[in-house]
Structures are given as structure tokens and as C-alpha cells.
Amino acid sequence: MSAIEAIHPAIETREPAFGFWRRSYAMLVKEFIQLRRDRVSFAMIVMIPVMQLLLFGYAINTTPRHLPTAVLIQEDSDLGRSILKAMENTAYFRFTREVHDVAEFDDLLKSGKVLFGVEIPRGFERAVRRGDKPALLVAADATDPIAAGSALGALGALVQTALEHDLHVGDPPDMPFEIRTHARYNPAAESRLNIVPGLVGTILTMTMLIFTALSVTREIERGTMESLLSMPIRPVEVMFGKIIPYVIVGFVQASLIVGIGVLLFGVPILGSVLLLAALTTLFITTNLSIGYTFSTIVQNQLQAMQLSMMFFLPSILLSGFMFPFAGMPVWAQYLGEGLPLTHYVRIVRAIMLKGAGVANLQYDAIALIVLMLVAMTIAVTRFRRTLD
């Protein structure tokens, strides 16, 4: 040391000029080089804001229109037709199904296939002409107060509109019939009743995806994959071994959220707890399979996190958790059908708030199974058995 100091007495120890800036600059150059090498991160810098903007800008609509509505027509009359026409003209209602009895109504509302049901009772027109002031029934699925609210509000002015065209009976200073709305499932329009069940699905999506999205890349990054691949284990076995523990973890987590929802927020569970548990487990497994698939596609843990983020974002926006599903444009609804959260949000709201049973939820349960199997198939075929 003394020899070095003797040769370069000052240079070795003196702080160089602009030392702070030089060292910061060295670090900055290095970071830029690494960022440039990481193509996926680079893509994310562009993809995430663009995706958010497009989804928020085009897909999301907080005053949704053209909501699916079922009609039960007990009598065919001019008045009935003009009332329906007037409803459609408000642009809030879109008649998608015609039913033949009240039970069918209930099923459609419970399964979430329609948001409204309109019933024109038998003898309606005659009752109007007699001045009996009969009631036109509009039942609404009010689990999502935003989706139902503005449409129900538009019904008030409807009677007038319908009358202008068709009703030439007497002089109506007061209304010749009334519209009786029935906001079902969440009559007080409490948004927590809608949010809490949806949160179960949102939280599970976030945590489950990340658990498995990191699992294969972690083995590769830590170097343990080389050992694992040299041993006689098959891709399906690796997958099951990595998914099953987290099914249990996810189940505990789901119980916790539902428990808090019931105890602290007073959210009811009107349907079967067992059915809720079974379908929640299915949803957890579907998410874990998708996370695991990500993990077989990406190169490292950072990319796994980014891909999970890319999946999580549209899940929140397009699933109907935050914004009314029925209010989205058709293309966004198709995208939404490909996300497990969409189906689970329907399932969990239907079971907890509407008391729906298996029969109401078949479609969404099957959709979850299909998504799970697709993810698993991709994962098993993508899993590289060699280091090539």
C-alpha cells in the first residue's frame, strides 16, 4: 500500500472531479443497456399504458345502455307494444328474450343472463281503458346499483311517452297505469353488497396468478431446473405438484375474504355455501393453471410478473367487477368471456346475493373448466423437458 501511495500519492485516494455525477452516469448507462436487452420490459412500457387507455376509453361505460331485458307478455295489445317500444327507445333496454312464465324470469335474473324483466299482465289494456290504473311490473337485478340505477330512472318519463302515441282514452290528468319497479337482490342499492363478492374474485386472481407464475422461472433462475429435468419426472407431474398446494392456500384466502365480508360488511350468503366453496375452488385452480402457463412461457421472474399484470388489468376492467359488463361494447364482452374473473364475478354474486343454484350457473362453471383445461394443455405442451 505504501508503495502505491509513493508512486501515485494523490490520484489513488483523491475524489475525482464531478465524482458524484460520473458514478451516477456510470450507473445510468448500465441501466439503459440492461433495459434495452430486456425486450419484454421494453414492450410492457408501451403495452400497459396503451391497453389501459384503450380499455378505459372504449370499453368502459359507467352509464350503460342496451341492457339485456326479458319480457313476459301475457296479452298482445297495441298499448303493450307501444310501452315496450318506448322502453327500447330510451336506449337503456334491449329485449333479448321472451319468456312464458314468472319462474323463467327468476332463472334468467339469477343466472345474470338478463338485468331486467318486464311483465305486461293479462287484461292490461282493458284495465287501463276502464281507469283501473293497473301496474306494469319491471323487475331489476340491482346487485350492481350503477347498472340498474339509470335505467330504472328512465322509466319515470316512459308512461308519458307511451301515452302520447297510443292512448286516446278520456283525459288523463293522472296516470292511467303505474310502473311498479322491483329492485331485486340489493334493494337499498348498497354498493358494498356488489363490491365485496367481486373482491373475492379480484383478490384471488391477483394472488393465485403470482404464486404459480413465478414457479417454473424460479426453478430456472435458481438453477434447480437442471437437476429436476435430469430426474424421472413428467411435465404433468411437475404441474400438479406445483398447483395443488396453492389450491389449499387459495381456499384459505377465499374463506378469509368471504368470512370478513359476511361478518364485517354484512354481505349475505343466500345460496349454498357448499356450491360457493366448490366453484371457488374451481376458480382458484383455473387461475393457478393460467399463472403456471405464464411461467412456462416467460424467461424470468420479472417477465412473469409483467405478464400477470397484463392479465390482471383487463380482468379488473372487463370482468364486470368494476364496471357493468352489459354496458360494454360487444367486442369487449367477448374478451371478457375469456377471463375467468368474469365468470366468477357472476357466480359469486349470484350465489351470495341472489341465492342462485347449480342450474343457474352451469354456463359459467363450464366456462371456468374449459379455461382451466386450455391453460393446462398449453402449460404441459410448452414445458420444456430439455435445456435445448
Next chain:
Amino acid sequence: MSTVANHTPDIAIDVHGLSKSFGGREVVHDLSMQVRRGSIYGFLGPNGSGKTTTIRMLCGLLTPDSGNGTCLGYDIRRDADRIKRLVGYMTQRFSLYQDLSVRENLEFVARLYGMPDARGAAREMIARIGLSGREEQLAGNLSGGWKQRLALGACTLPNPKLLLLDEPTAGVDPKARRDFWNEIHTLAAEGLTVLVSTHYMDEAERCHEIAYIAYGHLLAHGTVEEVIAGSALSTYTVTGDDLNGLGDELAGKAGIDMVAPFGTSLHVSGRDKAALDATVAAYRGDPRWHWQDSEPSLEDVFIDLMGRSKDNFQG
């Protein structure tokens, strides 16, 4: 495949013409080798010479671009699953779970191979590799030597017929290295075939047979004596004053292919004995140095092979 038909029970590894490229760069070129059952086969060569790639092709972790062969009688292309059951592969970098304990790592391996009593097998192996008392220590917290023992324990646990060890003693102290080799010899005596890659010349001399690979080409193979004899290298060992000066002076002269200092002596070697002698004759009379005719060391031979292969394959 003819290689399957030709397979004889006393050959553990029998491969022909293996080649493998990564991104257009050929890492292993037309490699053929035979390893006898129960022997310790040393695999030598500089870094990046294709040793690891070759080992990975033997145990089914990489698919060769061309070539074929058998490992324990099973086709390396088609029967990778069967080969994996019979082969223990110890990777160059520690690849067991750092966040599992010694016992948990061994039990994992035992269960994965479907051993009937995984706990018992792990317990026995812990005693055998001398890790008793450290069972519950996390693998990541073990020192280099202990990690290496654990890795060897894990790959011998399912009673393999063939061990592939990729630079198992890199970064391990001399005592641990010696113990390790004693263990390898014990295993070989029990009938296990061992293929071990290494950089250390003293380890090469502990092998029954060796192969030297550089730039993806297998350059020499046989027993240590055969490889040295096959090199046709003539060597003088020089002792005396100012060996550095002498070395600088000799390097590059006609007939002198290699000058290498060995402690207090200098090895001067050439492939053409007559040319070497002609050049050396001018210095032999100098009283400052003592010249002695000697055998080239294995290291001399390898450095010479490497130098020549560089000329041939790297242009």
C-alpha cells in the same frame, strides 16, 4: 439402430458422431466415445470446450443435432426417460434446493424416484456422506465442500448405474477433494460407472481412462500413459538461474513448441525431437543451467493439444 444391436454389456456409454450447436456455433463436433462399465472416465478440457454439453446429451437434457448412441443400453434419443432412472447427474452449479434442508432435499429425491422408504433412504445417505448432525441445516447455508457432498449423495441416492459428474470438485478444498475421490473409487469398486469432468491434472491421474476435448473436438483418449505416449512430445526439464530470461529467449524458436515454468524448473517441449535438440544444443553448454531429458507431464500434453487444436479449428 445398429448401435443398440452392437451394445455389449460391459460398455456403459457408447456414442457416435454427436454434434450440437447453439445459435450457429458448434459446441460439440462429431464426438464418439466408449466408456467401460465400472470404470472412472475422466473428461478433460478447457472452459467452453463442450464437456457440459456432452454430459447433458448423455443424460437426455439436450438433444444432439446429429449422432446417436446408447447409455446403459438405452438409446439416448428415444429412451431419455429410462436413462434418467438409471443415471445420477451432478451439475456443475449446485442445483438442489437451497431453501430446503439436507434431509428434505434427499427425501425429495428419494420420493421422486419412488423409493419405498424415502425417509430411511435419506437417513442412510446422510450417514454415508457424513452429514449427520447437519440434517436440518438449509442446503444454501452449507459450505462448498458440504454442498458438494450433499449433491453427490443426492445423485447416488436412487442407486444409479452411471454417475455423470460435471466438475464436481471446482472450488472445493484439497482435503474435501481427496475424500471425494476416495468416495468415487469406492462407488466404482461397487460396480458404478463414473464419468467425471475436471480441470485438475491430479484428478485426471486418478481416472482409469481419460478423454481430452477442446473446441468441441475429442482430441485424445485412453489411459494417462497412453495419452502421454500418444502425444509424441519431447520435454527437457531445465533448472538453474534466470529461467525467465531463458524462457523468453527460447519461446518461438525453431523446434520449440512450448515453454512452461514449473516452480523452480522450466519445461521446454517440442514435437520434433531433432529440431528441439538442434535449438537446445546452443544452450546446453551454458553452466548456468542444468538440462535433463524428461517425460512430458499430462499438463504439457494438454496444453500442446489445445494449442494445436486452436490452430486447426479456430483458424
